[in-house]
Each structure stands twice: as C-alpha cells, then as structure tokens.
Amino acid sequence: MIEVRELTKRHGATVAVDGLSFQVRPGLVTGFLGPNGAGKSTTMRVLLGLDAPTSGQALVNGRRYATMRHPLREVGALLDANAVHGGRSAYDHLRCLARSNGIGVSRVADVLERVGLAGAARRRAGDLSLGMRQRLGIAAALLGDPGVLMFDEPVNGLDPEGVRWIRHLMRSLAAEGRTVLLSSHLMSEMELTADRLVIIGRGRLVAETTVGDLAARH
Numbered sequence: 067m068i069e070v071r072e073l074t075k076r077h078g079a080t081v082a083v084d085g086l087s088f089q090v091r092p093g094l095v096t097g098f099l100g101p102n103g104a105g106k107s108t109t110m111r112v113l114l115g116l117d118a119p120t121s122g123q124a125l126v127n128g129r130r131y132a133t134m135r136h137p138l139r140e141v142g143a144l145l146d147a148n149a150v151h152g153g154r155s156a157y158d159h160l161r162c163l164a165r166s167n168g169i170g171v172s173r174v175a176d177v178l179e180r181v182g183l184a185g186a187a188r189r190r191a192g193d194l195s196l197g198m199r200q201r202l203g204i205a206a207a208l209l210g211d212p213g214v215l216m217f218d219e220p221v222n223g224l225d226p227e228g229v230r231w232i233r234h235l236m237r238s239l240a241a242e243g244r245t246v247l248l249s250s251h252l253m254s255e256m257e258l259t260a261d262r263l264v265i266i267g268r269g270r271l272v273a274e275t276t277v278g279d280l281a282a283r284h
C-alpha cells in the first residue's frame with residue numbers, strides 16, 4: 067500500500083509536486099499518468115527516500131522509507147535503467163545488494179531466472195544492452211520479494227518484445243497481490259497494462275479513474 071498525503075516538493079522556485087494526495091492499493095496495476103515534468107519521478111523519489119518532501123507525507127505500508135530496517139524487503143523500484151552500470155557481473159551486483167539488505171543470497175538466482183537473465187549472470191552489468199539493464203534493474207527491485215513495487219517509465223527505449231514482456235510482468239506482479247505503481251506519459255501504454263489510473267499534471271492530481279471510465283468519457 068502506498069499513501070501520498072498533501073505532498074509538496076519544491077526545488078528552489080520550481081514546484082515539482084504541489085499538494086498531491088492519492089493511494090495505491092494492492093493486487094492492481096495503478097498507472098501513474100502525466101506529461102513529462104508532471105512530477106511523477108519526484109513523487110517516486112520522495113516515496114523511496116531519495117528526495118525529502120518540502121511538506122506532506124509519502125508512506126509505504128504506513129511508514130516513511132527512512133524508518134524501514136530492510137527497505138528492499140518492503141519496496142522495490144526501477145527508476146532509471148541507465149543507472150545500472152559498473153564492472154561487476156550481473157550476479158555480483160545482485161549479491162552485494164542482497165548482502166547489504168539482509169536478503170538470502172539464494173534469491174539472486176531466483177530473480178535472475180524470473181527476469182530472463184540467468185544466461186547473462188556472469189556478464190558485466192555495464193556491458194549489457196539497455197533492455198538487459200532494464201531487466202537487471204527489475205531483478206534488483208524483486209530481490210527482497212517486496213509487496214510494493216514502483217516502475218518509472220519502464221518501457222522507455224525498449225523494443226516491442228521488451229514492452230510486451232514488461233506488460234506481462236506488471237500483470238503477474240499484481241496478480242500475486244502486490245501493489246504496483248507504473249509511471250508513463252503515454253495513455254496508450256496504460257490501456258493495456260493498468261487497472262486504475264492516477265493522473266497528474268503540474269504536480270497536482272487531475273483524476274483518479276479506471277482506463278474504462280476514461281475511455282467512456284471521451
């Protein structure tokens with residue numbers, strides 16, 4: 067469960083998020099829809115403790131990220147696949163992450179398998195294609211078997227097969243009862259993937275709806 071309450075985040079004179087409130091429930095894919103610059107990444111960054119809110123609250127399972135003892139076991143996220151780099155192998159990258167988060171190392175093989183990277187486990191993370199780094203980032207998000215997952219524009223730069231794979235994964239994660247928040251600036255992306263939509267613009271809530279209701283109104 068994700069709860070954002072009256073969240074405001076300013077960067078100097080820029081108001082990235084402006085009094086935003088919404089909830090994300092388990093067992094569904096909730097699409098976080100809005101044009102570039104609407105405040106989607108900022109909201110996710112605050113939920114993940116990477117940015118401090120100016121005011122308001124951003125809670126996962128009723129708590130702030132900073133207060134979680136083993137955050138990766140509660141919430142996983144893919145913010146930017148380009149952030150996956152380095153000379154370590156895909157396997158070592160995940161093993162280090164598991165160690166520092168109190169997660170059993172046996173999970174590493176499980177998540178590599180789930181994202182289809184078992185065959186690439188020994189390759190250097192920095193040498194993988196964008197699509198493979200995307201999968202490695204998702205493997206890291208799944209490592210702690212968290213109930214809450216956030217994906218920021220995960221299909222950006224992927225080929226059609228990669229897009230289908232992401233869509234199928236989102237559906238499976240929700241079917242397992244997890245809370246899934248998926249951001250995109252493309253309505254077409256949401257139609258096939260999301261159950262519910264939280265639509266924002268200029269840092270503010272525009273609508274909370276379902277894809278079906280939105281289509282019926284236009």
Ligand code: ADP
Pocket residue numbers: 077078
């Ligand atoms: P602050 O929270 O004080 O703005 P940050 O570390 O978040 O500091 O950002 C440092 C600087 O990088 C910002 O002042 C801004 O100029 C620039 N910056 C970073 N990300 C963005 C972005 N998404 N859009 C515009 N400027 C950005």
Ligand code: ADP
Pocket residue numbers: 077080081082083100101102103104105106107108109
């Ligand atoms: P989205 O993810 O919906 O594209 P963002 O959360 O990245 O939107 O950005 C919201 C607004 O806040 C934009 O105007 C962006 O330029 C600005 N912004 C985001 N991060 C920073 C930062 N670190 N410093 C200054 N401005 C920022």
